[in-house]
Amino acid sequence: xxxxxxxxxxxxxxxxxxxxxxxxxxxxxxxxxxxxGSAVGRYVVLDVVGSGGMGVVYAGYDPELxxxxxxxxxxxxxxxxxxxxxxxxxxxxLREAQAIARLSHPNVVAVHDTGTLGGQVFIAMEFIEGRTxxxxxxxxRRPLRQVLDVLLLxxxxxxxxxxxxxxxxxxxxxxxxxxxxxxVRVADFGLARVEDAEGEAGGGAMSxxxxxxxxxxxxxxVGTPGYMAPEQFRGEPSDARSDQFGFCVTLYEALxxxxxxxxxxxxxxxxxxxxxxxxxxxxxxxxPAWLRQALLQGLRPDPAxxxxxxxxxxxxxxxxxxxxxxxxxxxxxxxxxxxxxxxAWQAGERRQLCQGAEVKLAGVWDAGRKAAxxxxxxxxxxxxxxxxxxxxxxxxxxxxxxxxxMHRETCEATRLRGEQSEExxxxxxxxxxxxxxxxxxxxxxxxxxxxxxxxKSGRAxxxxxxxxxxxxVAALTSRVPPPADAEVRAEVGALTRELSRAxxxxxxxxxxxxxxxxxxxxxxxxxxxxxxxxxxxxxxxGDLEERAGExxxxxxxxxxxxxxxxxxxxxxxxxxxxxxxxxxxxxNLGRFEPAHEWGRxxxxxIERLGGEPSLKAEYLNQLGVxxxxxxxxxxxxxxxxxxxxxxxxxxxxSKAELAAxxxxxxxxxxxxxxxxxxxxxxxxxxxLQKDELGAQHPEVGSxxxxxxxxxxxxxxxxxxxxRLREALAIREAALGPVHRLVADTLxxxxxxLDLLTxxxxxxxxxxRALEIxxxxxxxxxxxxxxxxxxxGAVYSHRRMWKEALDYHRQALDMRDRTVGRNHPKTSLTLHxxxxxxxxxxxxxxxxxxxxxxxxxxxxxLELDHPWVAEELVVLADLERRLGRPEKVVERLERALKIxxxxxxxxxxxxxxxxxxAQALWETGGGHERAVRLARQARADxxxxxxxxxxxxxxxxxxxxxxxxxxxxx
Numbered sequence: 001x002x003x004x005x006x007x008x009x010x011x012x013x014x015x016x017x018x019x020x021x022x023x024x025x026x027x028x029x030x031x032x033x034x035x036x037g038s039a040v041g042r043y044v045v046l047d048v049v050g051s052g053g054m055g056v057v058y059a060g061y062d063p064e065l066x067x068x069x070x071x072x073x074x075x076x077x078x079x080x081x082x083x084x085x086x087x088x089x090x091x092x093x094l095r096e097a098q099a100i101a102r103l104s105h106p107n108v109v110a111v112h113d114t115g116t117l118g119g120q121v122f123i124a125m126e127f128i129e130g131r132t133x134x135x136x137x138x139x140x141r142r143p144l145r146q147v148l149d150v151l152l153l154x155x156x157x158x159x160x161x162x163x164x165x166x167x168x169x170x171x172x173x174x175x176x177x178x179x180x181x182x183x184v185r186v187a188d189f190g191l192a193r194v195e196d197a198e199g200e201a202g203g204g205a206m207s208x209x210x211x212x213x214x215x216x217x218x219x220x221x222v223g224t225p226g227y228m229a230p231e232q233f234r235g236e237p238s239d240a241r242s243d244q245f246g247f248c249v250t251l252y253e254a255l256x257x258x259x260x261x262x263x264x265x266x267x268x269x270x271x272x273x274x275x276x277x278x279x280x281x282x283x284x285x286x287x288p289a290w291l292r293q294a295l296l297q298g299l300r301p302d303p304a305x306x307x308x309x310x311x312x313x314x315x316x317x318x319x320x321x322x323x324x325x326x327x328x329x330x331x332x333x334x335x336x337x338x339x340x341x342x343x344a345w346q347a348g349e350r351r352q353l354c355q356g357a358e359v360k361l362a363g364v365w366d367a368g369r370k371a372a373x374x375x376x377x378x379x380x381x382x383x384x385x386x387x388x389x390x391x392x393x394x395x396x397x398x399x400x401x402x403x404x405x406m407h408r409e410t411c412e413a414t415r416l417r418g419e420q421s422e423e424x425x426x427x428x429x430x431x432x433x434x435x436x437x438x439x440x441x442x443x444x445x446x447x448x449x450x451x452x453x454x455x456k457s458g459r460a461x462x463x464x465x466x467x468x469x470x471x472x473v474a475a476l477t478s479r480v481p482p483p484a485d486a487e488v489r490a491e492v493g494a495l496t497r498e499l500s501r502a503x504x505x506x507x508x509x510x511x512x513x514x515x516x517x518x519x520x521x522x523x524x525x526x527x528x529x530x531x532x533x534x535x536x537x538x539x540x541x542g543d544l545e546e547r548a549g550e551x552x553x554x555x556x557x558x559x560x561x562x563x564x565x566x567x568x569x570x571x572x573x574x575x576x577x578x579x580x581x582x583x584x585x586x587x588n589l590g591r592f593e594p595a596h597e598w599g600r601x602x603x604x605x606i607e608r609l610g611g612e613p614s615l616k617a618e619y620l621n622q623l624g625v626x627x628x629x630x631x632x633x634x635x636x637x638x639x640x641x642x643x644x645x646x647x648x649x650x651x652x653x654s655k656a657e658l659a660a661x662x663x664x665x666x667x668x669x670x671x672x673x674x675x676x677x678x679x680x681x682x683x684x685x686x687x688l689q690k691d692e693l694g695a696q697h698p699e700v701g702s703x704x705x706x707x708x709x710x711x712x713x714x715x716x717x718x719x720x721x722x723r724l725r726e727a728l729a730i731r732e733a734a735l736g737p738v739h740r741l742v743a744d745t746l747x748x749x750x751x752x753l754d755l756l757t758x759x760x761x762x763x764x765x766x767x768r769a770l771e772i773x774x775x776x777x778x779x780x781x782x783x784x785x786x787x788x789x790x791x792g793a794v795y796s797h798r799r800m801w802k803e804a805l806d807y808h809r810q811a812l813d814m815r816d817r818t819v820g821r822n823h824p825k826t827s828l829t830l831h832x833x834x835x836x837x838x839x840x841x842x843x844x845x846x847x848x849x850x851x852x853x854x855x856x857x858x859x860x861l862e863l864d865h866p867w868v869a870e871e872l873v874v875l876a877d878l879e880r881r882l883g884r885p886e887k888v889v890e891r892l893e894r895a896l897k898i899x900x901x902x903x904x905x906x907x908x909x910x911x912x913x914x915x916x917a918q919a920l921w922e923t924g925g926g927h928e929r930a931v932r933l934a935r936q937a938r939a940d941x942x943x944x945x946x947x948x949x950x951x952x953x954x955x956x957x958x959x960x961x962x963x964x965x966x967x968x969x
Contacts, residue, residue, distance in 0.1 A: 034058065040071050040122050041115045055120070059127060062112070068127040069112060073120050105651055107157030109177065109187040128185065133176035137254055144255060144286060150176075151251045152317060153184035158247060159310035161186070162240040163398060164651050169238050171246035172227040173253070225266040226259050230301045233270040241303035244310055248298030251317075255287050260299055276301045291317070311405045357404035364440040365400045372447040382451045382734060387694030388458055392446065395461035395654070399439060402467050407432055410470070423481070424473065430482040431470035434496055438465050441500035445508055453508040455698050455734055460507030462654040466614070469572065475609070479569050483530050492530050495521050495537070502540050511548040518544050522557075531568035538564055539577045546580060551588040558584065562601075571609050578602035579619045586626030590819075595626050617646040621664060631824050631860035633672040640665045655692035656699060659685040663703055670710060671824075673866040679710045698741070701730030705745045708752070715906050715944070717752040724749040740783065743772035747787060754794055766791045782825070785814035789829050796836050808833045824867065827856040831871060838874070843882050850875050866908075869898035873912045876919065885923055892916040907951070910940030914955050921962060934959050 033056060038045040046059040049070065060071040113124040133150065136142075154176045161168060168175070168189055175188045225233075229245035232238055252260045260278045263269035278299060281287065294316040298306050307313040363369065370393065377389040410428040442460060445453060453460075469475065483489045499521045505514035518541035525534040542557035558577045565574035578601045586595030602619050606612060624639035647653060647661045666681030686703045693699055708724035711717075728745045735741060750765035770787035777783060792807030808829060815826040834849030854871040861868055872895035876888045896912045914937035920930040934955055941952035 040117050043069060043071055043124055070125045070127045072123045105157055105160040106183060107153050107185055108160060109185045128177055128179045130177050130179035132174050133178060134173035136178050137173065147254045148317065150184055151254060152314060154186055155247055155310055155314045157186040158243055159314060160651055162310055167238055167240060168243045170224055171243050171250060172224050173250055225269050230274040231303060240310060241306050244298050244306055244313055248295050252295050256282055256285060258282065274301050357407040360436060361400055364436060365396050365443060369443050373443060376447050376449045377454050380449060380451045380454050382454055383696035384694045385454055388454050391458045391692060392461045399464055403432065403435060406467055406470060426482060427476040428470050435465045435467060435470065437497050437500040438503055441504040442507060445504040451734065456507065456509050458654065458656050458693060462657055463507055480531050488529055491528050492533055495525055495533060499537055499540060506544050511544050514544040515548050531564065532570045535561055535565035535568045535570045535573045539573050543580055546584050546588065551584055555584050571605060575602055575605035575609060575615050578605055579622055582626060583622045587629050592630055599623050613646050613650055617643045624668065628668060628671060633668060634862065637668045637672060640668050655688040659688040663706065672862060675710055675714055679707065682707045682710065696730055698731060698734040701727045705748060709748050712748065712752045717756050720752040721749065738772050738775055740776045743769040747790060750790060754797065759794055759798055763794045766794065780817060782818045785811040788814065789832055793832060796839055801836060801840055804836045808836060822856055822859060824857060824860045827853045838878060843878055847878055850878055864898050866899060869895040870908060873915055877915050880919055888919045889923060889925055892919055906940040906943055910937040913937040931963055
């Protein structure tokens with residue numbers, strides 16, 4: 001039997017976070033502080049930075065990445081009043097810290113890692129030399145403009161967190177850090193909560209989080225009273241508008257020197273905030289009326305009356321009417337001096353353009369398009385349609401809001417700054433128009449969605465082109481400029497719309513149709529004088545050809561895309577095409593040397609782009625896949641870990657996208673035999689998928705399939721059957737009865753049924769899987785070898801030797817023709833042929849097959865891999881039966897050492913123990929130890945019930961004969 005196939009497809013005391021100055025209430029228990037040199041996970045403690053009600057902050061060192069970090073250990077008694085509440089809080093806090101770690105923004109303190117130390121949760125963060133906003137304000141009286149600039153930077157960090165679905169819930173001067181490097185960062189998201197599909201950010205779990213804030217009177221709310229929004233005082237759910245309220249309180253205090261609401265106690269402050277009674281400005285205040293008005297709107301009691309978002313508030317705070325009037329006056333003077341009304345007309349047109357984002361979104365993502373998409377999704381009738389619609393609506397709402405904000409910012413940032421800025425604005429607007437066309441094409445596809453489109457819709461919406469690329473001045477100015485000629489520009493626009501349709505078809509999984517569209521665009525783009533369009537069209541064509549299985553065509557097209565992108569100075573497309581060539585050559589065509597050449601080219605291109613995170617994560621992921629195809633699992637694991645670490649920090653990454661990356665990492669852990677870690681990865685991915693996609697989504701089915709495979713490998717067959725039947729039901733409902741993923745689950749299910757001796761059920765599943773694979777793949781594909789091998793294994797168990805060997809030889813021929821002889825999966829078939837001979841007592845015929853299987857495994861896997869150990873046991877048993885005892889004990893000792901270090905199926909370890917017991921007895925190597933090992937094997941086999949009754953009976957008979965001779969254990 002081949003086993004499960006899971007390969008379908010991270011000196012001064014410095015305030016790095018809020019340091020708690022309130023002190024510890026009398027009688028409150030706390031953990032003993034850690035001494036210098038203590039270990040916290042992989043980190044080494046250097047010194048205490050600060051402490052308070054929540055825990056202790058240490059300076060630490062990360063030896064793996066050679067950097068200084070801040071380590072925050074949260075006190076276990078602050079997590080909950082009961083052990084159950086504490087555990088729930090611990091799990092939630094870890095999940096939220098992981099979400100914060102995915103947020104990578106220059107104005108947010110970076111979270112590197114999370115974990116537990118005994119009963120405590122720890123968070124590893126970037127170490128910042130600097131001071132809090134509170135201390136900075138207390139040092140001297142700051143000019144209004146300087147205060148506003150600092151808070152605007154902090155506001156951008158807060159807005160980035162909101163865009164990623166995070167809510168801070170305790171924004172105040174102590175949680176804003178001014179680094180010595182000049183950067184402003186928002187810190188201490190310890191009260192943050194990830195918004196769920198319904199937008200809830202807290203409230204419902206308040207009883208579990210009491211005491212997390214700096215002050216909670218009566219245990220009814222979380223936060224700091226002077227900065228809390230009225231809804232927080234009431235214990236209601238907090239959202240981004242609650243953070244906006246805290247931001248406005250902080251800015252108000254920084255500008256006026258006092259907070260906006262009067263009160264000596266929390267209740268008095270809450271009452272004033274609930275009534276919206278803001279203090280009058282202190283005498284001599286120089287805060288302008290427009291700025292106060294913006295603050296007052298952000299401080300309104302009803303969240304609905306505040307600014308629509310932090311982005312909206314920041315836009316208001318960035319508008320200084322006096323400065324605008326001065327600039328317009330200068331514009332009028334310049335226009336008059338030029339003796340022409342042209343400049344004034346252009347300024348008026350530009351002002352209108354700055355307000356035109358909503359008009360451009362009409363027909364792309366407005367109420368009518370939303371209704372059409374929702375109707376199409378629900379009409380499919382698939383069980384995950386409503387959940388997918390909610391996810392798509394949320395993603396596209398955020399994308400549209402981000403597009404609008406960048407459209408406005410682009411216009412305003414370049415207004416009245418001369419000819420060079422006019423050219424830059426044109427480039428940025430051209431980029432934004434392309435992004436809008438992509439979104440429109442995807443929405444068009446969603447409006448006529450079928451079940452397959454709905455299944456892929458969440459990833460498709462999250463995968464729309466990056467808006468921040470339209471603000472990358474260096475990249476935009478280095479690229480060939482948009483065409484100035486009106487006719488050429490119109491043709492480019494028409495082709496871009498068609499290319500956007502090809503991208504939408506790709507996102508929805510309609511690869512063959514997408515290939516047709518992309519080829520047409522690429523051919524027409526050759527006749528248009530705009531090289532970047534040609535480069536991108538070729539990349540999309542090559543990408544779709546690879547996804548459609550046209551690997552040779554894809555390789556040729558992508559090479560052309562690379563050189564077209566080089567000519568157009570389109571570095572993003574060049575890097576993306578090189579990454580795709582790494583995949584096509586390494587994973588699809590088995591050409592590993594050119595694959596690594598393209599990998600090096602991709603790495604250099606990404607470096608030229610400043611290490612762009614999403615491209616780097618994709619490159620590392622694909623490199624890991626290629627290493628996995630080569631059977632180089634340690635290298636694969638290292639690359640996938642790096643990729644996952646980057647993706648955990650990507651701002652705005654969806655839970656489904658992150659889950660896919662976590663699952664990829666789990667696959668490699670499985671391949672190298674680290675089964676408990678693999679299972680933990682898959683369970684983490686499953687929780688994220690269910691939370692975002694719903695329990696019936698096909699991606700949930702894929703992860704359940706992988707979990708079932710790990711449970712099978714660990715010998716937990718009944719549990720495996722339960723998970724795999726769940727996976728099968730989901731996949732059949734979502735994908736139909738004839739699909740390669742349905743065949744994959746049938747194979748895994750049959751593996752467990754076979755080892756539960758339910759042979760007829762197992763054989764029926766295997767044969768159905770084989771028939772599906774032949775319909776999907778034709779007569780030559782590695783997946784067919786797996787099914788053939790598995791059918792042969794069932795016939796072996798039924799003692800039908802001729803049929804068993806026939807199927808195994810067919811499988812071996814398929815392996816030789818697809819992955820080659822020196823591949824770990826080929827060793828499975830070699831083992832199965834040898835096992836079929838061995839079970840018949842034909843030991844001499846079995847020996848060469850088993851030796852070759854072991855040689856392949858030792859060549860392609862780590863020497864402590866469980867597959868190596870299993871084959872050592874088989875080979876040693878064969879040699880013992882053939883009367884060749886020279887290396888038997890040595891092989892078995894080595895195998896048992898490997899197996900006992902892993903959490904594996906008890907039967908596998910039991911067979912190794914019993915084989916070693918027999919060898920020790922027969923060679924005189926220690927009768928007492930032999931009996932002890934046999935007794936352990938008997939207990940292992942007995943725990944399996946009827947799963948290996950024959951082996952148990954053999955051990956019992958051996959002990960009955962030899963136990964008395966061995967003495968007492």
